[in-house]
Amino acid sequence: MSKVxxxxxxxxxxxxxxxLVQWALIDAVWRPDAAACRAAHGACWGFIxxxxxxxxxxxxxxxQQWRPAISTLVLLALCIVSALRAFWRPWLAxxxxxxxxxxxxxxxxxxxxxxxxxxxxxxxxxxxxxxSTVGLALAFPxxxxxxxxxxxxxxxxRALCVAYIELVRGVPLISLLFMxxxxxxxxxxxxxxxxxxxxxQIALVLFAAAYLAEVVRGGLQAIAKEQYEMADALGLSYxxxxxxxVLPQALRIAVPPLVNTFVGFFKDTSLVLIIGLFDxxxxxxxxxxxxxxxxxxxxxxxxAALVYFIFCFAMSRYSRQFERRAPETLALRExx
Amino acid sequence: xxxALAALGWFIISNxxxxxxxxxxxxxxxxxxxxxxxxxxxxxxxxxNAGDSYAxxxxxxxxxxxxxxxxxxxxxxxxxxxxGLARLARNAMLRALAGAYVEFLRNVPLLVQLxxxxxxxxxxxxxxxxxxxxxxxxxxxxxxxxxPVPGSVPELNGFNFVGxxxxxxxxxALLIGLAAYTAAFIAEIVRAGILAIERGQVDAAYALGLxxxxxxxxxVLPQALRVIVPPLxxxxxxxxxxxxxxxxxxYPDLVSIANTTINxxxxxxxxxxxxxxxxxxxxxxxxALMNWYNARVALR
Numbered sequence: 001m002s003k004v005x006x007x008x009x010x011x012x013x014x015x016x017x018x019x020l021v022q023w024a025l026i027d028a029v030w031r032p033d034a035a036a037c038r039a040a041h042g043a044c045w046g047f048i049x050x051x052x053x054x055x056x057x058x059x060x061x062x063x064q065q066w067r068p069a070i071s072t073l074v075l076l077a078l079c080i081v082s083a084l085r086a087f088w089r090p091w092l093a094x095x096x097x098x099x100x101x102x103x104x105x106x107x108x109x110x111x112x113x114x115x116x117x118x119x120x121x122x123x124x125x126x127x128x129x130x131x132s133t134v135g136l137a138l139a140f141p142x143x144x145x146x147x148x149x150x151x152x153x154x155x156x157x158r159a160l161c162v163a164y165i166e167l168v169r170g171v172p173l174i175s176l177l178f179m180x181x182x183x184x185x186x187x188x189x190x191x192x193x194x195x196x197x198x199x200x201q202i203a204l205v206l207f208a209a210a211y212l213a214e215v216v217r218g219g220l221q222a223i224a225k226e227q228y229e230m231a232d233a234l235g236l237s238y239x240x241x242x243x244x245x246v247l248p249q250a251l252r253i254a255v256p257p258l259v260n261t262f263v264g265f266f267k268d269t270s271l272v273l274i275i276g277l278f279d280x281x282x283x284x285x286x287x288x289x290x291x292x293x294x295x296x297x298x299x300x301x302x303x304a305a306l307v308y309f310i311f312c313f314a315m316s317r318y319s320r321q322f323e324r325r326a327p328e329t330l331a332l333r334e335x336x
Numbered sequence: 337x338x339x340a341l342a343a344l345g346w347f348i349i350s351n352x353x354x355x356x357x358x359x360x361x362x363x364x365x366x367x368x369x370x371x372x373x374x375x376x377x378x379x380x381x382x383x384x385n386a387g388d389s390y391a392x393x394x395x396x397x398x399x400x401x402x403x404x405x406x407x408x409x410x411x412x413x414x415x416x417x418x419x420g421l422a423r424l425a426r427n428a429m430l431r432a433l434a435g436a437y438v439e440f441l442r443n444v445p446l447l448v449q450l451x452x453x454x455x456x457x458x459x460x461x462x463x464x465x466x467x468x469x470x471x472x473x474x475x476x477x478x479x480x481x482x483x484p485v486p487g488s489v490p491e492l493n494g495f496n497f498v499g500x501x502x503x504x505x506x507x508x509a510l511l512i513g514l515a516a517y518t519a520a521f522i523a524e525i526v527r528a529g530i531l532a533i534e535r536g537q538v539d540a541a542y543a544l545g546l547x548x549x550x551x552x553x554x555x556v557l558p559q560a561l562r563v564i565v566p567p568l569x570x571x572x573x574x575x576x577x578x579x580x581x582x583x584x585x586x587y588p589d590l591v592s593i594a595n596t597t598i599n600x601x602x603x604x605x606x607x608x609x610x611x612x613x614x615x616x617x618x619x620x621x622x623x624a625l626m627n628w629y630n631a632r633v634a635l636r
Contacts, residue, residue: 002427009429156338167612170619172580174591175611182604186355187348267445274584281448297455305444305452312443 034292047296048303051287055303058123058278064115068126071103075129083318096137103130119197123278125307127197131269131279135204136212136262142205143212148242150217161213168210173271176203181275200272208265215261219254220246259319263312270308280307352605361602368394374596376588378504390597397593398614404510404589405576405618411515412575413568416522423527434523441520447581449517454509454585457481464496473500480504506587510579518575522568529564530556561633569626573619580615590614 027042032050048055057065078099081087087095107126110116122130149161168176180203181196188194223246231241251258273282284300287293356363368391375386381399384392422434441449458478462468467475473484481503482490490500503511533556541555582589591611598607 005427006429009427009433013433160341167616170616171612172577172591172615174580174583175608175615178591178595178598178604178611179608182598183608186352186605189351189354263443267443270445270447271581273447274581281445281451285451295459297459298452301448301452301455304448308445308448309440309443313439316439316443 037296043299044296045299047287047293047299050293051284054124054287055280055283056124056126058127058283059121060123061115061117061121064109064117067106067109067114067117068122068124071106072126072129074099074103074106075126075133079133100134100137119195122197124283125280127278128266128269128280131201131204131272131277132262132266134201135208135269136265138201138205139208139212142209143216144247146209146213147216147220150213151220165210165213168207169214173203173207173268174274176207177271177275179203196275196277200275200277204265204269204272207268208261211261211264212258215254215257216250218257219250219252222253223249256319256322259315259322263315263319266311266315267308280304359602363603363605365606367597367601367603367606372597372600374600376593377586378507378588390601393593394590394597394610397588397590400587401576401579401582401589401591401614402618404507404514404579404582404587408511408514408518408575408579409572411511412518412522412571415515416519416571417526419519419523420526420530423523424530438520438523441517442524446513446517446578447584450509450513450581450585453512453516454505457505457509464492467492467497478505481508504587506582506585509585510582510587513581514575514578517578518571521571521574525564525567525571526560529560532563533559558633562630565626565630565633569623569630572622572626576618576622577615580611 022042024043027040029037029040029042029044029046030049032046034044034046034050037044037046053062053065057068060068078096081095082092105111105114107122108117108119146161146165149157150165152158152161177200180199184194184199184202227245227249228241231245236245269279270281272279273285276282278286281304284304288297288300369389371387372390372393373386374393376384376393376396379396379400380403382392382396384396419434419437422430423438425431425434457480461476461478464475464477464479467477467482469475473489475482475490475497477497479496482497482500483502484490484500488499488501490497490502537555537559538551541551546554579589580591583592583595586592594607594611598604601607
């Protein structure tokens with residue numbers, strides 16, 4: 001029975017895969033030649049070859065694109081270093097601050113002989129990576145405060161934190177992005193403006209904080225009651241108890257679900273396209289609007305899917321490795 | 337703390353009032369009874385034309401969102417359940433296929449997937465004259481997907497099909513995208529729910545002489561549902577919230593229509609409040625419904 005099923009499945013896969021391979025590889029056009037693409041029956045990967053600079057860097061000045069390229073590498077290096085347990089030390093936060101400073105200098109310029117590039121012109125992969133990492137860096141401390149607030153004994157603070165978390169989790173991210181893009185300017189005193197990138201970043205931070213807060217709360221709940229009691233018995237104050245006893249343990253327990261939430265957040269940054277920011281998905285969509293290259297959306301979005309997949313799959317694999325090491329944390333995994 | 341929040345609130349409100357006055361933007365929900373003046377591509381439950389009010393336009397948006405979410409939930413549950421079972425199948429190839437599906441679909445943003453399905457339908461499918469017909473009466477074209485309904489079968493008439501019922505390319509892409517994406521998460525929930533059952537339970541049931549079907553229905557499912565229902569609820573909520581991405585591929589859901597309304601009236605605060613209020617109501621309703629169901633399947 002099982003062998004028959006395997007045979008049938010293998011046959012089905014072969015029947016489905018043959019035309020796919022024919023389309024994606026054998027008949028595909030790899031040269032950046034739109035006319036050849038239209039004549040061919042296969043995929044037009046030439047579109048990606050032709051537009052790769054625009055897709056990766058958006059409208060950043062062409063001769064300066066080494067700057068976002070180095071920034072991307074710096075950011076990736078920071079992420080890889082942070083993934084290693086040996087570097088989970090307080091000074092890691094300083095490394096991130098220094099890294100963001102280097103990236104800020106590179107991207108904006110205006111110093112050390114670098115020409116100034118306004119952030120309206122930032123785009124592509126680096127924008128997606130910056131929105132995610134800056135978003136998480138700012139949302140994470142906020143989420144810890146929210147999680148502590150939700151478990152606080154002070155009724156006003158607890159009610160405010162619960163209301164915030166449930167409100168943000170109950171509405172779609174788009175509504176928060178709309179709020180930031182059309183309502184935030186109304187909240188500021190006259191004459192004060194705040195650019196589109198910063199507004200989107202604020203919305204993403206407020207959104208991520210609510211979801212991360214629930215994961216941190218899960219970690220806090222997993223700590224044995226005796227830990228709190230012993231800290232109290234030692235005469236530690238609330239903040240001493242929280243900083244030295246509770247959080248170091250709670251955050252370690254919460255690493256796998258936190259990484260899963262990071263994956264979700266990384267995917268969610270693609271929504272900034274809807275309010276007109278030039279992230280990776282947006283540059284791909286804009287590249288398709290050029291008449292010569294219109295109609296190759298399937299190839300373009302498969303490429304987008306591949307790029308996102310590489311990042312998300314790496315993160316998912318990373319979080320799974322912790323689950324193997326510490327099976328007791330499985331129960332905490334967020335079902336998202 | 338409370339004083340600081342009150343001060344912040346007062347600061348925001350006073351700024352907003354000053355800004356609205358400076359920009360001559362009206363406030364309040366009076367605009368709802370005015371004529372909307374824009375067409376809506378499709379409406380399932382309500383009749384609508386451009387002469388109707390903003391309130392009716394928004395109501396059409398709500399019904400379109402609910403239609404997409406409801407159908408999406410049914411499709412995602414069926415597909416997710418099947419893939420979750422396939423993940424536990426005895427056949428290694430079936431397991432591997434289901435695993436690959438879950439890994440790939442989960443790790444690509446839904447928005448990319450929606451654009452992909454929309455591009456696939458509008459670019460790769462043939463025009464109505466060369467329509468693909470996988471089943472008699474069902475036609476796949478770049479103008480949409482046509483189905484027969486009792487008493488009416490789609491037929492080619494001139495440049496397009498008439499009769500039967502049709503899914504527009506936007507709605508079809510949204511449904512396929514939402515269902516395929518959420519199914520990957522539901523599959524993992526179903527798998528975890530079934531794995532949570534102790535092996536001894538199944539062995540004991542067989543020892544009592546129950547058939548395979550009886551074991552599944554009487555022993556496995558009731559226990560698995562207890563584990564499955566709470567995370568399944570959050571997936572249903574996610575799917576409903578994710579249906580708001582329809583705005584990006586041009587399906588007229590609530591967010592899309594509220595967005596048009598905001599652009600025409602300038603009343604951003606009211607527009608965003610309506611979106612949030614509707615989604616909060618829907619989220620809380622689904623939570624309540626699933627909590628009621630969960631209470632029924634839970635241990636008493």
